[in-house]
Amino acid sequence: MKNSWIIAKRDLGSFFNSPIFYVVTTIFLIIYSYIFINILSFFNMQSMQSGQFQQMGMALNINEMVIEPSFQNMAVILLLIIPIITMRSFAEEKKSKTFRLLLSSPVQLKEIVLGKFLACMLVVTLMILMSGYSIGFLFMIAEPDIGPVLTGFLGVLLMAGCYVSVGVFASSLTENQIVAAVITFGFSLFMWVIGWGAQSADSATGQVLQYLSIIEHLDRFLKGMIETSDLAYYLSFIIFGLFLCHRTLDSNRWR
Amino acid sequence: MIEVENLTRYYGTRCAINNISFQIEKGEVVGFLGPNGAGKSTTMNIISCILPASSGSAKINGFDTFEQSLEIRKIIGYLPETPPLYPDMIVTDFLKFSAGIRGVDAKQISSSVMRVIEKCALKDVSHRITGRLSKGYQQRVGLAQAMVHDPEILILDEPTVGLDPIQIIEIRKLIQDLAAEHTIILSSHILPEITQICKRVIIINEGEIAAVDSLSGLTASLRKSERLSLTIRNVENDIAEKLSALDQVLSVSPGEENQFLIECGLRTNLQDDIAKLALDKKWGIVELKPVSMTLEDIFLKLTLEEKEPAA
Numbered sequence: 001m002k003n004s005w006i007i008a009k010r011d012l013g014s015f016f017n018s019p020i021f022y023v024v025t026t027i028f029l030i031i032y033s034y035i036f037i038n039i040l041s042f043f044n045m046q047s048m049q050s051g052q053f054q055q056m057g058m059a060l061n062i063n064e065m066v067i068e069p070s071f072q073n074m075a076v077i078l079l080l081i082i083p084i085i086t087m088r089s090f091a092e093e094k095k096s097k098t099f100r101l102l103l104s105s106p107v108q109l110k111e112i113v114l115g116k117f118l119a120c121m122l123v124v125t126l127m128i129l130m131s132g133y134s135i136g137f138l139f140m141i142a143e144p145d146i147g148p149v150l151t152g153f154l155g156v157l158l159m160a161g162c163y164v165s166v167g168v169f170a171s172s173l174t175e176n177q178i179v180a181a182v183i184t185f186g187f188s189l190f191m192w193v194i195g196w197g198a199q200s201a202d203s204a205t206g207q208v209l210q211y212l213s214i215i216e217h218l219d220r221f222l223k224g225m226i227e228t229s230d231l232a233y234y235l236s237f238i239i240f241g242l243f244l245c246h247r248t249l250d251s252n253r254w255r
Numbered sequence: 256m257i258e259v260e261n262l263t264r265y266y267g268t269r270c271a272i273n274n275i276s277f278q279i280e281k282g283e284v285v286g287f288l289g290p291n292g293a294g295k296s297t298t299m300n301i302i303s304c305i306l307p308a309s310s311g312s313a314k315i316n317g318f319d320t321f322e323q324s325l326e327i328r329k330i331i332g333y334l335p336e337t338p339p340l341y342p343d344m345i346v347t348d349f350l351k352f353s354a355g356i357r358g359v360d361a362k363q364i365s366s367s368v369m370r371v372i373e374k375c376a377l378k379d380v381s382h383r384i385t386g387r388l389s390k391g392y393q394q395r396v397g398l399a400q401a402m403v404h405d406p407e408i409l410i411l412d413e414p415t416v417g418l419d420p421i422q423i424i425e426i427r428k429l430i431q432d433l434a435a436e437h438t439i440i441l442s443s444h445i446l447p448e449i450t451q452i453c454k455r456v457i458i459i460n461e462g463e464i465a466a467v468d469s470l471s472g473l474t475a476s477l478r479k480s481e482r483l484s485l486t487i488r489n490v491e492n493d494i495a496e497k498l499s500a501l502d503q504v505l506s507v508s509p510g511e512e513n514q515f516l517i518e519c520g521l522r523t524n525l526q527d528d529i530a531k532l533a534l535d536k537k538w539g540i541v542e543l544k545p546v547s548m549t550l551e552d553i554f555l556k557l558t559l560e561e562k563e564p565a566a
Binding site for chain 2: 003007010014017096097098100101102103104106108253254255
């Protein structure tokens with residue numbers, strides 16, 4: 001674990017030294033903020049209207065109408081942005097031949113994989129926390145329920161963890177960062193849309209596809225529910241990705 | 256200390272090294288010599304636990320490089336062909352990272368880094384970014400990285416490749432200093448380097464060991480004929496003929512000014528005869544000496560001998 005932290009710390013240093021982190025975070029925050037403002041002003045407009053028609057006010061809920069869609073949109077932006085963050089992990093090490101330094105050090109392969117995952121995860125967490133200003137602002141002007149906000153953050157983090165896990169795995173497959181990013185994006189997007197097949201498939205297959213969909217499990221977190229099946233899905237997804245990454249790196253040595 | 260037995264490694268179907276065996280004792284400085292692509296790096300990669308062997312075994316201090324690699328990795332320092340530097344890191348930070356990852360105790364990291372900075376003369380560049388350093392300094396940072404945890408064994412893959420002559424001399428001197436305290440395995444395709452640093456040479460060619468011996472042993476065992484150099488003052492036309500007429504002389508070729516290179520059979524008292532002849536004819540001997548084979552000759556001879564039957 002200590003070794004993983006040493007590796008993660010170095011990776012974090014290189015994130016903060018390079019422009020990638022700043023560019024990606026800035027773009028993430030700009031897009032997210034724009035969407036958030038739009039959601040908020042739509043909610044604002046509806047609130048005004050409900051002032052005229054009393055009975056409409058019952059349906060207005062800031063958690064459901066502002067926070068939930070904000071998280072959902074954040075999930076989409078993360079899908080686009082996480083591949084950029086994870087693509088360097090192993091691809092760059094292999095390209096610049098620094099991976100041999102790690103391999104010849106008294107560090108286990110799984111500690112290296114964990115360190116890389118940790119570094120990307122911390123960067124993504126930092127980005128998500130920065131976006132939290134928007135919800136903090138809501139607490140200043142209104143009284144949202146804090147429960148779904150916290151579970152929402154947890155859900156988004158877990159979902160981001162899945163993307164990162166795919167990203168780290170993709171990065172272990174190649175020396176080329178762009179290839180790694182494209183694989184990550186493609187696979188993540190596929191896991192996102194896989195649930196769409198549920199409507200046309202028969203009920204058993206449909207259920208499986210629905211369960212496999214990465215976004216399906218986020219919904220309950222956003223509503224304030226922590227279900228074991230959702231937790232199990234995300235955690236096993238992450239662990240499986242890291243496992244594949246470990247196997248890939250190990251088998252590379254034999255080729 | 257290091258025992259390598261029947262080591263074989265394939266990349267796909269290509270055989271990189273084939274059935275290599277050798278032993279290295281503690282405190283030795285051993286040179287791997289061979290042309291590019293001979294399997295030097297592969298052998299070193301296997302010893303440093305980066306690659307597994309296809310068959311055979313390599314053991315260091317009784318630990319197997321595959322089964323117990325973590326134990327071995329604590330006591331080796333490895334400098335690959337390209338120094339493994341993160342181009343965006345400051346030299347000191349990079350060395351601290353290497354020390355940490357190589358298992359140096361957190362409290363001793365600073366002092367270890369100071370020590371290698373001193374030893375490798377990196378003080379002037381310690382606050383610069385590794386990616387911006389000259390090749391010579393990068394190589395030195397690479398060397399510093401390999402010895403930051405004070406390993407028993409240093410494995411250096413072509414440490415002087417791509418450096419200018421002055422840098423080569425500096426690195427060489429550094430390695431010679433290190434030889435006092437460490438077991439060193441060094442690879443090179445540059446021959447004078449090996450002669451200057453190493454006590455023993457393992458010559459690898461096309462994945463197989465062509466010879467393992469001390470330098471003097473190699474020179475002696477390979478010499479099937481002796482070579483003498485004769486320098487005289489008064490050159491006449493028929494000197495070469497007269498020398499060739501002597502018993503056991505195989506060939507005579509003119510060298511530099513007033514110099515003749517005489518190729519002759521082994522263990523003859525030819526020197527006496529040549530001296531006598533020179534005195535009789537009043538050639539005026541300036542110098543008569545045996546010419547020992549350089550490593551270059553040995554190398555060419557070994558690698559050519561290998562190739563000839565194949566062709």
